[in-house]
Amino acid sequence: xxxxxLKSHSPVNLTPKDFKSDQEVxxxxxxxxxxxxxxxxxxxxxxxxxxEKFAVISGIGCSSRFPYYMDTYGFHTIHGRAAAVAxxxxxxxxxxxxxxxxxxxxxxxxxxxHFIHAIRRNIDMTILLxxxxxxxxxxxxxxxxxxxxxxxxxxxxxxxxxxxxPAELALxxxxxxxxxxxxxxxxxxxxxxxxGAKHKGTSIIEVLQNCVIYNDGAHxxxxxxxxKDDFQLILHHxxxxxxxxxxxxxxxxxxxxxxxxxxxxxFGITEQxxxxxxxxxPDPHMAWLLSNMSxxxxxxxxxxxxxxxxxxxxxxMVQQIKDVQAVSSIKCMDDLLNSGDTWEVK
Amino acid sequence: xxxxxxxxxxxxVVIRFSGDSGDGMQLTGTQFSDTSALxxxxxxxxxxxxxxxxxxxGTVGGVSGFQLHFGQMEVNTPGDFADVLVAMNPAxxxxxxxxxxxxxxxxxxxxxxxxKNLEKxxxxxxxxxxENLSDYNLIKARVTSLTKECLKDTELDQKSIxxxxxxxxxxxxxxxxxxxxxHTEEFIEKKFKKYPLVVEGNKMVLRAGYNxxxxxxxxxxxxxxxxxxxxxxxxxxxxxxxxxxWGLIAVAEKAGLELFCGSYPITPAxxxxxxxxxxxxxxxxxxxxxxxxxxICTSIGASFAGNFAVTTTSGPGLALKTEAAGxxxxxxxxxxxVNVQRGGPSTGLPTKTEQSDLMQxxxxxxxxxxxPVIAASTPSNCFEYAYSAGKIALEHMTPVILLTDxxxxxxxxxxxIPKMADLSPIEVPFAKEGDNYQPYAxxxxxxxxxxxxxxxxxxxxxxxxxxxxxITGTVSYVPENHQVMTDIRSERIRRVANFIPxxxxxxxxxxxxxxxxxxxxYGHLTTAVRELQAxxxxxxxAHFHYIFPLPKNTKEVLQRHKKVIVCELNEGQFAExxxxxxxxxxxxxxxxLQGLPFTVLELKERFNQLLEEK
Ligand SMILES: Cc1ncc(C[n+]2csc(CCOP(=O)(O)OP(=O)(O)O)c2C)c(N)n1
Ligand code: SF4
Ligand SMILES: [Mg+2]
Numbered sequence: 001x002x003x004x005x006l007k008s009h010s011p012v013n014l015t016p017k018d019f020k021s022d023q024e025v026x027x028x029x030x031x032x033x034x035x036x037x038x039x040x041x042x043x044x045x046x047x048x049x050x051x052e053k054f055a056v057i058s059g060i061g062c063s064s065r066f067p068y069y070m071d072t073y074g075f076h077t078i079h080g081r082a083a084a085v086a087x088x089x090x091x092x093x094x095x096x097x098x099x100x101x102x103x104x105x106x107x108x109x110x111x112x113x114h115f116i117h118a119i120r121r122n123i124d125m126t127i128l129l130x131x132x133x134x135x136x137x138x139x140x141x142x143x144x145x146x147x148x149x150x151x152x153x154x155x156x157x158x159x160x161x162x163x164x165x166p167a168e169l170a171l172x173x174x175x176x177x178x179x180x181x182x183x184x185x186x187x188x189x190x191x192x193x194x195x196g197a198k199h200k201g202t203s204i205i206e207v208l209q210n211c212v213i214y215n216d217g218a219h220x221x222x223x224x225x226x227x228k229d230d231f232q233l234i235l236h237h238x239x240x241x242x243x244x245x246x247x248x249x250x251x252x253x254x255x256x257x258x259x260x261x262x263x264x265x266x267f268g269i270t271e272q273x274x275x276x277x278x279x280x281x282p283d284p285h286m287a288w289l290l291s292n293m294s295x296x297x298x299x300x301x302x303x304x305x306x307x308x309x310x311x312x313x314x315x316x317m318v319q320q321i322k323d324v325q326a327v328s329s330i331k332c333m334d335d336l337l338n339s340g341d342t343w344e345v346k
Numbered sequence: 347x348x349x350x351x352x353x354x355x356x357x358x359v360v361i362r363f364s365g366d367s368g369d370g371m372q373l374t375g376t377q378f379s380d381t382s383a384l385x386x387x388x389x390x391x392x393x394x395x396x397x398x399x400x401x402x403x404g405t406v407g408g409v410s411g412f413q414l415h416f417g418q419m420e421v422n423t424p425g426d427f428a429d430v431l432v433a434m435n436p437a438x439x440x441x442x443x444x445x446x447x448x449x450x451x452x453x454x455x456x457x458x459x460x461x462k463n464l465e466k467x468x469x470x471x472x473x474x475x476x477e478n479l480s481d482y483n484l485i486k487a488r489v490t491s492l493t494k495e496c497l498k499d500t501e502l503d504q505k506s507i508x509x510x511x512x513x514x515x516x517x518x519x520x521x522x523x524x525x526x527x528x529h530t531e532e533f534i535e536k537k538f539k540k541y542p543l544v545v546e547g548n549k550m551v552l553r554a555g556y557n558x559x560x561x562x563x564x565x566x567x568x569x570x571x572x573x574x575x576x577x578x579x580x581x582x583x584x585x586x587x588x589x590x591x592w593g594l595i596a597v598a599e600k601a602g603l604e605l606f607c608g609s610y611p612i613t614p615a616x617x618x619x620x621x622x623x624x625x626x627x628x629x630x631x632x633x634x635x636x637x638x639x640x641x642i643c644t645s646i647g648a649s650f651a652g653n654f655a656v657t658t659t660s661g662p663g664l665a666l667k668t669e670a671a672g673x674x675x676x677x678x679x680x681x682x683x684v685n686v687q688r689g690g691p692s693t694g695l696p697t698k699t700e701q702s703d704l705m706q707x708x709x710x711x712x713x714x715x716x717x718p719v720i721a722a723s724t725p726s727n728c729f730e731y732a733y734s735a736g737k738i739a740l741e742h743m744t745p746v747i748l749l750t751d752x753x754x755x756x757x758x759x760x761x762x763i764p765k766m767a768d769l770s771p772i773e774v775p776f777a778k779e780g781d782n783y784q785p786y787a788x789x790x791x792x793x794x795x796x797x798x799x800x801x802x803x804x805x806x807x808x809x810x811x812x813x814x815x816x817i818t819g820t821v822s823y824v825p826e827n828h829q830v831m832t833d834i835r836s837e838r839i840r841r842v843a844n845f846i847p848x849x850x851x852x853x854x855x856x857x858x859x860x861x862x863x864x865x866x867x868y869g870h871l872t873t874a875v876r877e878l879q880a881x882x883x884x885x886x887x888a889h890f891h892y893i894f895p896l897p898k899n900t901k902e903v904l905q906r907h908k909k910v911i912v913c914e915l916n917e918g919q920f921a922e923x924x925x926x927x928x929x930x931x932x933x934x935x936x937x938x939l940q941g942l943p944f945t946v947l948e949l950k951e952r953f954n955q956l957l958e959e960k
Contacts (some may be wrong), residue, residue: 013817072806073807074649084643091633092655286353325627325629332599341582344579346578
């Protein structure tokens with residue numbers, strides 16, 4: 001929507017503070033959700049869209065309390081159904097800028113069906129997926145993204161379930177925009193939300209989020225000062241996939257079709273050998289490889305992993321209505337009532 | 347048109363066309379009913395088809411039927427028993443013989459009574475040679491051979507030739523009832539515009555059937571059914587599902603809103619979604635969701651965003667929508683939930699009718715979760731009650747359940763076309779820019795909150811499923827507040843009773859027996875009561891459309907009659923509901939669970955029994 005935003009409205013001059021509601025924020029101190037809230041408010045202020053054009057729609061979970069903290073139109077719906085409700089909001093009023101908020105349980109367990117179908121339809125909205133690999137609100141049960149073996153209240157002997165990689169699910173549903181951030185990196189999260197809002201269609205922004213109470217340290221390797229540079233790769237379209245504390249590590253594609261981490265300067269590897277990120281590649285293969293990397297074997301890919309242009313659902317919907325209206329002789333209900341076979345009783 | 351020896355005037359006639367799913371019986375039946383409607387008869391029809399699209403050919407399970415009832419008086423049902431049965435194969439005869447009146451006429455396609463088909467239908471011997479049929483006026487016609495013979499000199503392929511044999515039987519029945527062929531000829535011309543050969547062929551077969559019936563003098567007499575005395579106006583035929591869809595579109599147009607329908611296909615409700623999907627010209631947005639939950643959730647989203655939102659389903663789908671319906675109650679958003687009832691529980695009898703979702707509609711949600719429930723009672727008044735459901739939803743800011751059922755949804759009848767200008771206005775309580783908006787502040791009359799549509803400057807607010815503070819709408823766990831909000835949610839739905847009409851009673855105030863019904867049983871109940879009244883019996887009918895809340899005169903009506911009998915196609919859900927509300931009234935019951943409508947005959951028997959009881 002950023003195009004319309006920038007064109008059709010006079011500058012609105014909002015600051016992040018304008019998006020803060022009068023409600024006290026109730027997340028646990030130290031919860032990663034605070035950082036995301038910050039990022040969203042910053043991004044919204046930067047979008048130059050009047051406040052009344054935003055609708056923030058969430059499901060149920062700690063993260064889904066989000067709308068109450070935003071001074072915009074907001075809808076805290078029911079567990080798992082936020083993507084469906086948001087799809088209806090956008091179809092009803094395509095002028096609105098939709099931010100949809102879900103936890104990993106909300107979007108991928110109870111709401112998995114709505115999540116993949118929203119993506120498949122490509123409804124223009126930005127879905128913030130708060131991935132803390134746990135059910136926070138219900139106090140610590142494993143989620144569809146919990147690592148196998150994890151001990152939680154409902155897996156006292158370790159989970160025996162294989163976790164989802166959310167990106168895999170999204171790409172399987174033909175996702176056109178997938179980005180990943182980490183709660184502590186407010187600058188990156190803000191940038192990604194802006195990019196997601198600008199993208200027409202369903203944009204998924206997975207935020208690796210820390211639940212200090214029930215799954216503290218789930219993402220330590222990429223948040224810890226000591227290790228983070230070695231275990232995260234921030235992707236930029238058109239730039240080489242280089243990372244590491246010393247910026248000397250990179251990715252190349254092996255002959256077996258797998259990504260390989262290499263060190264520049266070793267075995268004759270030069271910067272020129274490192275892959276260049278093409279977020280706009282319609283073929284999802286590389287996006288799949290990148291989004292599936294996990295630490296410590298690989299760096300975790302952050303940034304915009306995939307951003308491919310396509311028409312959105314509601315654009316097509318509006319166009320179809322226009323096309324049919326242009327050729328139909330039925331212009332109002334009275335026309336319809338009197339169309340087809342009728343007869344008069346005198 | 348024909349010269350016949352003897353003419354017998356009939357008040358009303360019931361014809362049942364039946365054959366294999368592929369025999370074109372639905373089309374044949376529709377043609378006959380349209381022609382009769384054009385002629386000026388009152389008509390009611392009901393299609394009866396198998397749940398399987400391609401049920402095994404020639405078997406009883408694969409029989410598709412279409413019953414129609416036309417008359418020179420008011421016709422309210424498709425009729426209990428048929429004067430004429432058309433059976434295109436042995437299975438059709440087997441499935442339908444029990445629905446033919448004693449001494450009725452049966453037309454069979456003799457060619458199809460082969461050993462193989464007899465076996466498939468489960469006959470040990472050929473029923474056409476049987477004594478059993480001697481009480482009927484049995485007309486054996488070699489429909490297949492005669493159709494082939496008629497078209498042998500055309501260039502039509504064998505398949506197209508065989509397909510047109512339904513026109514032969516239609517022609518025969520047209521002759522029997524002295525009906526003109528023009529309407530069907532025009533229909534054929536339109537339908538097969540691109541295939542002139544098929545047009546010619548079908549018309550030839552239609553006329554051949556007509557002439558065949560004349561030649562063999564299919565009947566020793568000619569039935570004539572004079573036009574009915576019908577109110578002046580422009581008419582059309584309409585099914586309940588189409589009328590429902592159109593009623594919803596009418597609401598949107600009247601209220602000046604866009605219509606959004608989030609829905610998932612399910613028999614017998616699917617046609618509503620299909621009809622709405624076809625109406626892009628009127629700006630209708632249909633969203634075929636991934637399931638019923640998404641159906642209602644997208645609609646709730648659309649309602650939040652300012653559209654007139656509806657969702658359509660049948661029983662099992664309503665069960666899936668339950669949780670979200672609670673969200674709509676909590677957020678007080680306008681929404682119409684249409685439930686076209688079918689036989690249950692579970693997948694049950696998808697293509698058959700029942701009224702067993704009443705309790706689900708009234709009570710089937712978590713928490714104290716009231717919403718208005720209203721029910722249409724005839725194919726055409728689905729329009730009126732869909733309109734009423736939408737008006738209540740928008741003006742009272744509440745979800746509303748509209749109940750119809752498979753019988754009225756698929757049934758068709760002539761309908762006097764309304765004018766949009768004559769429909770009552772709909773006033774939507776929008777909040778406006780500049781208002782000091784509080785999400786749960788209310789008007790004093792209806793206790794409806796205001797609808798602040800996203801995009802309106804200055805009205806930013808949050809709603810959701812958590813309990814909200816009275817007036818301000820912030821999240822609240824205060825115990826007293828929950829009591830206050832629960833009371834308001836209850837009271838505001840009760841107040842809908844101030845805006846609906848009294849339940850009308852057909853019959854005298856002092857009638858001994860009061861028949862009570864609701865929804866799609868209206869046609870049968872009204873016919874049974876009318877016939878008994880004509881016989882001088884002391885009986886009256888109160889048929890309910892507004893179920894929750896009930897009309898204000900309900901108590902008075904129920905209390906003034908000596909005996910009350912509640913008739914419904916379930917185990918007594920409405921009776922139970924009335925018992926809870928009116929404990930001093932004794933409610934008798936008449937119930938049936940066969941996936942079929944009542945018959946007028948069985949109702950009259952039961953009512954006579956009750957009249958005789960001391
Ligand atoms: C229908 C329904 N089932 C279950 C719940 C209970 N419930 C609420 S939130 C939740 C899981 C929350 O986990 P997640 O979506 O990951 O959000 P988080 O709290 O971690 O942010 C569950 C199981 C509910 N509210 N509604
Ligand atoms: S329980 Fe975890 S996710 Fe929920 S608010 Fe506390 S820290 Fe955040
Ligand atoms: Mg979680």
